Amino acid sequence: MALIVQKFGGTSVGNTDRIKNVARRVAEYRARGDKLVVVVSAMSGVTDGLIKLAKDITPLPSEREMDMLLATGEQQTIALTAIALHARDIPAVSMTGAQAGIVTDGVHTKAKIRNITPKQVHGFLNEGNVVIVAGFQGQTADGEITTLGRGGSDLTAIALAAALKADLCQIYTDVDGVYTADPRIVPDARKLDEIAYDEMLELAGAGAKVMQLRSVEFAKKFGVVFEVRSSLNDNPGTIVKEETRSMEDVVIRGVSLDKNQAKLTVVGIPDQPGRAARIFRSLGDATINVDMIVQSASHGAANASRATDISFTVDKPDLLKARKVLDALKPDLSFRDILTEDDIGKVSIVGVGMRSHTGIAGRMFEILGTQGINIDMISTSEIKISVVVQLAQGEQAVRALHQAFIS
């Protein structure tokens, strides 16, 4: 008899028929004798509807009150899911995040989980119930309702699995698992049976949209083995777990394309200490995430006139905001110009096998070269190599790399 935490996202519980379908799946596991904790998101559309109501009143509603408002979405789903299980004669109780003992810090709309005291969850489980927990939410030690921000329901599931010492955590989603590449780009992409936390992290950071980074980070930190699988069929999914030695035999686990980046180049920055730091601190203050950074060699002859160019990428929606931050800095830092480019793609290859295999970067550049694909920026980590190419060539690059490294 295993203890399993199952998480179903907003699409999987998007209407009462789908909620009944979740109940059917939960019933199957229960029939095997498993103990089950089910984490659900708000029904798709509900959260957006609530946000619209708040914005009808004022464009910038208070974050505390948005948490109060949005937490109702998951609370509705847990009740309906419990009701759907009752309709199958399965004892079930719903619990809000607060009731399930999920204690967070007080940073409304993006709270961090401080600790979980799942005493009541254990109690209900031991009485033979399926326990349905509202994802995405918790409460502070003072009893204030908080939400965990994007991907929060995944985090609830993984954190609960850790606190309950669950045997398995299943993240049900609308894809079959983690693929070697986006099947829409690479038709012969394969579903992976397993992937290491670090690989999953690098892929998520490289634009593969299966899960938010911090849920994977949390799972890695607490050693929670989880499975990403489809709520639409019964296929086994992808197990995400700590790296094993055999994983290193595979050099490249996956190839990804991130189309959501834009590039800015600050031209002619006087080459004096602290100027680059000023730029990135100002961007950070404006909560703009900077991804890749490349500084070109200084040019100019005399010391005083030496200048450098710095290119970096940001999320495309932040491009305008970043441009404004730089404009404001111009008088002070006296650089020459700002160039922006938003038709770029970041192509990444990821694999823990890179650690023990050499020459991967060279092979990657060679492959792209034979395809006539120009590389604009490069960044590497221990288990990832990313390059920026023209957006129009992004998919071609992914296909060529998948063909060479994986197929």
Add this chain to the structure above:
Amino acid sequence: MALIVQKFGGTSVGNTDRIKNVARRVAEYRARGDKLVVVVSAMSGVTDGLIKLAKDITPLPSEREMDMLLATGEQQTIALTAIALHARDIPAVSMTGAQAGIVTDGVHTKAKIRNITPKQVHGFLNEGNVVIVAGFQGQTADGEITTLGRGGSDLTAIALAAALKADLCQIYTDVDGVYTADPRIVPDARKLDEIAYDEMLELAGAGAKVMQLRSVEFAKKFGVVFEVRSSLNDNPGTIVKEETRSMEDVVIRGVSLDKNQAKLTVVGIPDQPGRAARIFRSLGDATINVDMIVQSASHGAANASRATDISFTVDKPDLLKARKVLDALKPDLSFRDILTEDDIGKVSIVGVGMRSHTGIAGRMFEILGTQGINIDMISTSEIKISVVVQLAQGEQAVRALHQAFIS
């Protein structure tokens, strides 16, 4: 500086414009320097929508889960109301029933308030906030979410006013206050400036639909003075409070018509001890409320064949259910027949002045007699006289009594 509890029902917060309007009104009181606690219901339509979702899944959803589901309605309104106050630069915090310290018993969907520990409400008030509390809900000592059933938001407001020792409790609704009669029936009905708890109770019990009985009972028990007034205008409403000596000068405070009653007559019950008790116990077990009861004189000559008739009224929607209960008893109690009648109206006159004025019943019957209105059943309390008449003559009776006793 007064502490005022204001309650706004579902219609008053039915959309974001109305919520803004509530905020405008709250702002006016705040500008006078009052401390404010605002109790709100779910936006009209929200609760029904949630019930429909649950019934889509199963016809008889669990009451615990219905509480979990429905409590979200008020939680949404409190957040939106706080946001609307923020938009007016008024500091405000929302609180669920649980957060406001409303502790109930565990009878889901119709919980009773056990006690209120409004420590956090006081805390937020003292920090200068308007405190917005979700009506209709509470939690048990174990942290289970409960709802208070029909009229629950009024009860929340009155109970909070008691616990906070508020100077005034205002119940905002869609009528201007309590009237001497329904203005749709009696065009010259007057709004009352004040009314005694007992009168309000008798009127509510007699079909005047301003408020649920138990909220008035609670107010009476804890001496909470409250005002029933309109959320659509700024007219003063009706103050409901403990009886004062001057109130006795008015013999009849109001006249009401209850069209929602039906009458059953059990004919020919053998006149033996306990048979009537059996009938009303069985009806009670089936949660059918019996209002008026009239037992006719026994008839028949010999002891063995003496029999009696019993007539009583129930809420019209319960007529069929009551009939079934009686049918089931028939073999056992061996009465002769069951007659039902649903075209009746209960006409009541109410006033604490009856205590010190005699002959009111006689005058009432006389007035109805001169109108050619036949009286079918009579019941009296210390401050109320009710008669059952033909439904078609009900409004005529109300007008005649209002004309004679009040105008």
